[in-house]
Amino acid sequence: MYEGFFSGRVITNLFADNAALGIAAVVMTLVILSGGIDLSVGSMLGFTTILIAVLVQQKGMHPLSAIAIALGIGTVFGAFMGFLIHRYDLPPFLVTLGGMFLARGMAFVISKESLGIENAFYNHMADFGIPLGGKAALSATALIYLLLFALGIVVTHFTPFGRNIYALGGSEPSARLMGVPIGSTKIAVYALSGFGAALAGAVSTFYTTSGNPTTGGGFELDVIASVVIGGTLLTGGVGTQLGTLAGVLIFGTIHSALDFDGRLNSYWLRIAIGGLLLIFILFQRFLTRTSALTR
Amino acid sequence: MSIPVLRAQNISKAFQGVKALDGVELTLRTGEIHALMGENGAGKSTLIKVLTGVYTPDSGGIEFDGVAIAPGSTREAEAAGISTVYQEVNLIPTLSIADNILLGRQPRRFGCLRKGEMKRRAEAALARLGLKLDVGQPLNSCSMAVQQMVAIARALDIQAKVLILDEPTSSLDEREVEFLFGIMRKLRKDGMAILFVTHFLDQVYAVSDRITVLRNGKFVGDYQAAELPRLKLIGAMLGRNFEEMEHLREETAHAAPSRKVFLETHKLGRRGIINPIDLNIAAGEVVGLAGLLGSGRTETAKMLFGIDLPDQGEIQIEGEKVSIKSARQAVQHGLAFCSEDRKSEGLIPHLSVRENLILAMQASRGPLRLLPRKEQDALAAHYIRALNIKTPNAEAQISNLSGGNQQKVMLARWLAMQPKLIILDEPTRGIDVGAKAEIEKLVHSLKSQGMAVLFISSDMEEIVRTCQRVVVLRDRKKVGELSGEDIQVNRIMNVIAHHDE
Numbered sequence: 136m137y138e139g140f141f142s143g144r145v146i147t148n149l150f151a152d153n154a155a156l157g158i159a160a161v162v163m164t165l166v167i168l169s170g171g172i173d174l175s176v177g178s179m180l181g182f183t184t185i186l187i188a189v190l191v192q193q194k195g196m197h198p199l200s201a202i203a204i205a206l207g208i209g210t211v212f213g214a215f216m217g218f219l220i221h222r223y224d225l226p227p228f229l230v231t232l233g234g235m236f237l238a239r240g241m242a243f244v245i246s247k248e249s250l251g252i253e254n255a256f257y258n259h260m261a262d263f264g265i266p267l268g269g270k271a272a273l274s275a276t277a278l279i280y281l282l283l284f285a286l287g288i289v290v291t292h293f294t295p296f297g298r299n300i301y302a303l304g305g306s307e308p309s310a311r312l313m314g315v316p317i318g319s320t321k322i323a324v325y326a327l328s329g330f331g332a333a334l335a336g337a338v339s340t341f342y343t344t345s346g347n348p349t350t351g352g353g354f355e356l357d358v359i360a361s362v363v364i365g366g367t368l369l370t371g372g373v374g375t376q377l378g379t380l381a382g383v384l385i386f387g388t389i390h391s392a393l394d395f396d397g398r399l400n401s402y403w404l405r406i407a408i409g410g411l412l413l414i415f416i417l418f419q420r421f422l423t424r425t426s427a428l429t430r
Numbered sequence: 431m432s433i434p435v436l437r438a439q440n441i442s443k444a445f446q447g448v449k450a451l452d453g454v455e456l457t458l459r460t461g462e463i464h465a466l467m468g469e470n471g472a473g474k475s476t477l478i479k480v481l482t483g484v485y486t487p488d489s490g491g492i493e494f495d496g497v498a499i500a501p502g503s504t505r506e507a508e509a510a511g512i513s514t515v516y517q518e519v520n521l522i523p524t525l526s527i528a529d530n531i532l533l534g535r536q537p538r539r540f541g542c543l544r545k546g547e548m549k550r551r552a553e554a555a556l557a558r559l560g561l562k563l564d565v566g567q568p569l570n571s572c573s574m575a576v577q578q579m580v581a582i583a584r585a586l587d588i589q590a591k592v593l594i595l596d597e598p599t600s601s602l603d604e605r606e607v608e609f610l611f612g613i614m615r616k617l618r619k620d621g622m623a624i625l626f627v628t629h630f631l632d633q634v635y636a637v638s639d640r641i642t643v644l645r646n647g648k649f650v651g652d653y654q655a656a657e658l659p660r661l662k663l664i665g666a667m668l669g670r671n672f673e674e675m676e677h678l679r680e681e682t683a684h685a686a687p688s689r690k691v692f693l694e695t696h697k698l699g700r701r702g703i704i705n706p707i708d709l710n711i712a713a714g715e716v717v718g719l720a721g722l723l724g725s726g727r728t729e730t731a732k733m734l735f736g737i738d739l740p741d742q743g744e745i746q747i748e749g750e751k752v753s754i755k756s757a758r759q760a761v762q763h764g765l766a767f768c769s770e771d772r773k774s775e776g777l778i779p780h781l782s783v784r785e786n787l788i789l790a791m792q793a794s795r796g797p798l799r800l801l802p803r804k805e806q807d808a809l810a811a812h813y814i815r816a817l818n819i820k821t822p823n824a825e826a827q828i829s830n831l832s833g834g835n836q837q838k839v840m841l842a843r844w845l846a847m848q849p850k851l852i853i854l855d856e857p858t859r860g861i862d863v864g865a866k867a868e869i870e871k872l873v874h875s876l877k878s879q880g881m882a883v884l885f886i887s888s889d890m891e892e893i894v895r896t897c898q899r900v901v902v903l904r905d906r907k908k909v910g911e912l913s914g915e916d917i918q919v920n921r922i923m924n925v926i927a928h929h930d931e
Contacts, residue, residue, distance in 0.1 A: 293542045295534075298525070302533055305522035312484070312520045313584075314505035314534045372524035 143271035145391065150277035153387035155180065155335040155342070157280045157380070159358045160365075161287035162331030164379045167362055168291070169324045170304035170371030171227035175216065175234035176332035177354030179209055181347065182242040183336025188250040188346025198256045202337045206330055212238065213329020217322035227325075235355070242348035249347035252340060260341050276338045283334070288376045300324060304371025360408055361386045364415045385411070434493075435460045435623045436481075436512070436592050441490035443476055450476040451487070452647045458592055458623040463614055465634045465655070466627045467667055468644035469862035474627055477644070478596055481625075482514045483507040495591075505534065513590035515581045515598055523570035528552035530569050531584045555583040559613050575606045582613065593617065594625045599633060603722040603888070611637050629862055630889075631660060643667055664863060690714075691749075692882045693765075693851055695734070698743035704729045705907040706743050711851060716873060716883040718897030720890060720922050726906035727886045728770060731853045734884070735767040736760040761794055764850035768840050768857055770886070776840050779829035783821050783839055784810040786828050790843045813842035818868060834865025841872065851882040858892060870896055890919045902926060 150157070159176050166173045183205045190201035216234045220227050264272035273281075291297045299320045302310040311317055340346055365382025367374025389407045393400075436458040443451040451473045458464050468474050479485045481492065483501030492499050494510055501507035504514070521530045528548050537547040552565040559579055569577060578598060585593055595614075599607045614624055614637055628634060634641065634655070641658060643650040643666045650666050658666075692713045699706035704726045711717045719727045732738045734745065736754040744751050747763050754760045760767070769776050777786055788806050795801060810824040817838045821831055828836060837857060844852055854873070858866045873883055873896055887893050893900055900917050902910040902925040910925035 289542065293545075295536050295538060295541075295543060298529055298533060298536065298543070301525055301529070302522045305524040306520075309520040309522055310533075312504055312514075312516060313522075314503065314508055316505075372522070 143267060147267065147271045147273055147277060149384060149387045149391060150280055151274040151342075152391070153383055154276035154280040155339040156354075156357060156361060156386065157383045158283050158338060159331050159335040159354070160361045160379050160383050161283055161376065162328045163358045163362050164287070164365075164367055164374060164376055165291060165300055165324050166227075166328050167359070167367050167369060168304045168371055168374050169300045169321065170307065171220070171321070171324065172231060172359070172369075173213075173216075173234075173325065173328045173332075174228065174231040174355050175212075175238055176328065176335070176358055177351035177356075178235045178238035178242065179212065179329060179332035180336040180339060180351035180354055181349060182238045182245070183209060183333045184340050184343075184346040184350050185242050185245050185250065185348045186346070187337060187340050188252050189245055191252055191254055192250055198252075198254055205337060206333045209329040209331075209333025209336075210326050211329070213332070214322050214326035216329070217325030220325065221318045221321045231325075239348075246346070246348060249345055249349075251345045253344075257341065257344050261344070276341050279334070279338055283331075284376065284380060291376050296320070296323070301372055304373075306372075357386065357408075360412050364411060366415075366419065368419070433460050434458065435495060437493045438477075438481065439490055439493075441477065441480055441487045441492075443480060443485055443487050449647050451480070453490070454644060454647070454649045455652070456481075456625075456642055457652065458625060459640075460591070460623055461618055461621045462639040463618055463624045463626055463637050465638035465641045466625055466644070467634065467641055467663065468650075469667055469864050472644040472667070472862075473647040474644060475596070476647075478514065478594055478625075478627070481507065481512060481592075481594065508588050508590070511589070511591040512594065513585035513588055513592070514594040514596065515578070515585050516596050521569055521577060521581055521584070524568060526566050526568055527556075527563060527572070527580055528565040530580055531555050531565070531587055533584075535588065551587065552583070555587045556580075558586055559583055560609075575602050578602060578606075578610075582610075586617075590622070592623045592625065594627075596627045597629070598626075599628055599630065605722075607633065629866075631663070631863075634663075635660070667863065692747065693734070694746040694749075696744050696746070698733060698740050698745060700729075700733060700738060700740045700742070703738060703906070704733060707908045709734075709901060709908075711882045711884055713850065713882050714877055714880045715899065716877050716885050716897045718893040718900040718917075719884060719886045719903060720893050720900050721903035721926065722888070725903040725926075727903055728855055729906065730903070731767060731855050731884065731886060734760070735765055735853060737767075758793075761790070761847065761849075766790070766844035766847055766849035766852040768837075768844055768852065768854045770856035770859060777828055777836055779827070781828060782825045783814070783819070783828050783831070784824040786839050787813060787824075787842050787846065791846050794847065809846055813839075813846065817842055817872065832861075832865075834861035834869075837861055837865070837869065841869070845876075849881065851884065852876065853884040853886070855886045856888065857885075858887065858889065866892070890922055893917075893922070894919055 159180070163173060163176065186205050186208070187198070187201045190196040190204065191198050212234065216230050219225055219230050260275045263275040265278065266272045291300070299310070299315045302313065302315050303317065303320055307317065339350065361382040362374070362379050363369060363382070364385055365374070365378035365380070367378060386408065390404055393404050434457050438454070438456045441451050441454045442449065454473065454477055456477065466474050466477070476485065480487050483503045483506050486502065494512070499510050501510055501512070522533070525533070531552045532548050537544045537551065549565055556563055556565070556579070559582060561579055563576065569580060572580070582598070598610060602610060614626070617624060626638060638655045640652065641655050641663065642652045643663070645667060690713045691710050694710040696708060697706035707730060719730060721727050729738065733740050736756045736759055739755060745754060746752065752763060754763065757767070778789070784806055787810050788801055792801050807824065813819065814821060814824060819838045819842070820835050828839060831839070841857065857869050870892065873885065876883055885893065885896055894917050897917060899911065899913040900922060901908055902912065902922055904926050912921055912925065
């Protein structure tokens, strides 16, 4: 129906265009597996873009230093939310909701308007690409996403830390009695989430070569939707990084399909995602119920 | 033999001014099975949590191998050599068996898990118990008994010198209990000190060498099991004489039920869950459902109550055919169901005693017609008194009550509905002897008031004491029915054992 839709280039673009979403989804998977949620990632992404833009354009900082600072702030911010959640036994939903407003406010404190980035380093990044044959090439943003995804797989599925996250989401009281370090695991999960959101912000400055305090409104919900479509249970304890990759690609494919067909409007994306989300949740429920019956 | 490995002295612990433990002592020796006995609220759980580092004692000290220790967390206690299997299996249902056995101490290389080594070690830990399982399967695909064994395997995987088993047998059937005892004896031979907490007296005498008794947070005594007769043990636990239960049995025997059948089923069944079953229960009658774990007792109850829908047969209530497709309809027909799993299927832990108590009643009124507060208070006050629920007041959070008292609130919730038939699924599981006697007495008085009671229990003696008729299930099939003088533990066992001939 759409000629050229499944070319190699479209596939690499799928990764490049959804790098920010994918990166945030890798860490959001950890958060949701642990039985939590992080609503602050969209605001954190917006904050990061404008922070980097201002540091590079107005303070004349090297982009790499600016990005390092942004990643540091994101990590500390996330760790602080994790600390509140753990220390005072607060619901993650509320704490990260507070974090969401806070980060968005901070973004506007830095600059009320969007700011373009003109910098040699950014030009290099835009030109960077690992040729994969044909017209397809792996861009810097896609590469960062794939690296983080690989790292995510290792951390989630092959480390004791990953097991602790699953245990935490499966049953927190049991995990405590089994000697899982609840506090440090939780704080680490939210710190990673803040780091991931900041990295997503940095990647999005590569993509748009600008910073904008309004970027990422509703982004956190796209991320959560991708993770859930990928089969991770919102109650925690069940899910895989591979599933999340599928969720991100499904999300991205619908996005691309709508871009490809100029007649369709962006609200169709929302409708499609909404419908899909409902279908997937029903599907999950159906699967868990049949597996419970066959026991 | 007989070297003290763990000695806790003068342990006290208070919660908000209430003393849960008051100068308690406990001495465990290598190569012994030591029973910890006491009513609910005696402080057994608190003592265990002190030993395992969940709570820090307000005063007193713990010596392990002659060295003073003060574990600040489960992990530290485990590192010191004290391992625990808790009453409610505290594992992660969504993780695999191997993950559950090794969580927190997985073999690793370069920070990554060594999955092959994990599989090997998990299998080895299970092999010590004589089990062979696919350790890759998620825990929630296993039966409760297997989950319990996995919990023990987890405790054994660390090189513990002290193993604490907190009511390990409460969800096991008899064969599994024997199996567990075999394991305990084997571990005792290996020099392990085992602290065994249970409510079943038979089990205490079957395996224990010594018995420590607590009452109301105080230390009562440390006895040789062989030198402590049962009655004395019960007396020590309760601080009073214990003749009520015998008494009850005689009354039951004398009662002649009027046969006015309230509920009757014909070939009621559901494929794969329970084979077609014929039941009838009369008003003023207590009918027991006996059988081993997994024999279909709870399944039958859930079918009657519209939770699991039958796919064949019919239910008649007072002679008329009815269709019960939901718990709501069951309630409308005058049925009530007290679930065996009060933790996840009954109580709302954050609500108060009063709020838990009026739940069913409010639900039947619908969301708009709020039960007036005055009536709520009156109801709560009435049942707290009538059922002797031990709570500071009606507004206390229910999760702070002991298991037996929580169970009574559950009962009160349904009694407030004035049902015609009440289904009690393991109403005395995990509660102490005193509360057990009270609940049995309560069942007896319900019967005298003309209520029909379906009584499910794995405690055969309790069934014998309480029921006028007993329906015996085995392998999801009704295999016999006993009444009157035939209701004896050995007859029930015979029916369960010999229906194949």
